[in-house]
Amino acid sequence: MAILELTEACKTYRIVQRQDGISGALKNLFVPRYRDIQAVKRISFAIEAGEMVGFIGPNGAGKSTTIKLLTGVLVPTSGRVQVLGLSPFKDRKRYVGRIGVVFGQRTQLWWDLPVSDTFDLLRKIYGVPPQTYRRNLELFDDILGLADFRHQLARQLSLGQRMRADIAAALLHDPELVFLDEPTIGLDIVAKDKIRGFMQHINAERGVTMLLTSHDMQDMERTCQRVIVIDKGALLYDGSVSGLASLSGSRRSLIVDFNVHTRCEPISGTELIQENALRARFSFDRGSMQVHELVSQVAKKYDIADMTIEEPSIESVVKTIFSAQQARL
Numbered sequence: 001m002a003i004l005e006l007t008e009a010c011k012t013y014r015i016v017q018r019q020d021g022i023s024g025a026l027k028n029l030f031v032p033r034y035r036d037i038q039a040v041k042r043i044s045f046a047i048e049a050g051e052m053v054g055f056i057g058p059n060g061a062g063k064s065t066t067i068k069l070l071t072g073v074l075v076p077t078s079g080r081v082q083v084l085g086l087s088p089f090k091d092r093k094r095y096v097g098r099i100g101v102v103f104g105q106r107t108q109l110w111w112d113l114p115v116s117d118t119f120d121l122l123r124k125i126y127g128v129p130p131q132t133y134r135r136n137l138e139l140f141d142d143i144l145g146l147a148d149f150r151h152q153l154a155r156q157l158s159l160g161q162r163m164r165a166d167i168a169a170a171l172l173h174d175p176e177l178v179f180l181d182e183p184t185i186g187l188d189i190v191a192k193d194k195i196r197g198f199m200q201h202i203n204a205e206r207g208v209t210m211l212l213t214s215h216d217m218q219d220m221e222r223t224c225q226r227v228i229v230i231d232k233g234a235l236l237y238d239g240s241v242s243g244l245a246s247l248s249g250s251r252r253s254l255i256v257d258f259n260v261h262t263r264c265e266p267i268s269g270t271e272l273i274q275e276n277a278l279r280a281r282f283s284f285d286r287g288s289m290q291v292h293e294l295v296s297q298v299a300k301k302y303d304i305a306d307m308t309i310e311e312p313s314i315e316s317v318v319k320t321i322f323s324a325q326q327a328r329l
């Protein structure tokens with residue numbers, strides 16, 4: 001059964017069109033000119049209880065606006081938003097106790113308080129029973145490693161620590177549904193993996209429904225079964241992650257950084273597309289070449305400092321889906 005339904009939802013922002021100079025500033029005051037930005041255009045989708053859904057799109061696609069509509073921060077210009085049988089905006093008071101929200105770009109922790117004090121305040125605000133609180137703290141300490149910095153002020157935390165604390169704060173009251181807007185933004189691979197593992201655990205073990213936005217295709221591939229892609233406010237794709245991966249093509253790049261100046265030899269099944277003394281880039285087909293095979297071949301031959309697999313960017317995936325749709329029309 002769908003617990004979240006967005007039907008033909010639209011959100012248009014009206015902004016004042018600024019005019020330059022002193023006379024412009026006066027005009028802005030007395031006869032302001034407005035411009036409408038259609039951030040979300042007739043988007044419809046439904047999410048079932050227990051699903052973990054990725055929501056991706058390039059900058060300015062309308063992801064955060066959609067999350068704000070779903071969390072009741074914004075009212076839709078038209079269309080309908082129904083979550084957990086409630087209208088997020090109208091039933092805000094009843095609604096917020098049942099959901100968790102993380103905005104990766106902005107912390108919800110009290111900046112000048114130790115993280116543990118924020119947790120304690122949230123416990124009181126949401127009326128979390130002591131047993132639930134203790135059980136959750138133990139689990140969060142365990143998987144997110146909060147114990148190392150729980151007594152530090154929020155403003156002293158590193159980005160990765162802050163994000164982990166924010167995610168824990170959003171889950172303290174056992175919400176049924178969690179919205180995460182860019183929970184891995186700016187984090188290194190280790191921190192990203194920790195957060196991905198935690199989200200998967202909460203979804204699998206507790207059946208918490210999750211909708212998370214990201215720019216990172218790997219976030220989607222590692223955590224979600226289903227993914228929704230939007231661009232310029234409109235829905236482009238709603239389906240399986242593997243379906244999206246096949247649309248994005250199977251070519252990948254392996255970037256190799258060397259410890260010493262190196263001249264590479266060709267490796268069969270790959271194409272050497274870029275080479276300078278300390279770095280080489282091999283392009284290969286993921287369908288016909290196993291990544292671990294290629295990595296071990298390269299590692300055997302050369303003195304390696306680092307290796308990275310480059311996935312296609314969300315921008316290139318969106319472009320591919322868009323041109324496939326145009327071709328069908």
Ligand SMILES: Nc1ncnc2c1ncn2[C@@H]1O[C@H](COP(=O)(O)OP(=O)(O)OP(=O)(O)O)[C@@H](O)[C@H]1O
Pocket residue numbers: 013014015037038039057058059060061062063064065066
């Ligand atoms: N408060 C606002 N007032 C006016 N326009 C806004 C406002 N918030 C967002 N927009 C505009 O709406 C569009 C969608 O923005 P939104 O923040 O939803 O995109 P996004 O997909 O979250 O992008 P990003 O990946 O950069 O976070 C953009 O064109 C943006 O400039």
Ligand SMILES: [Mg+2]
Pocket residue numbers: 063064065181
């Ligand atoms: Mg955003």
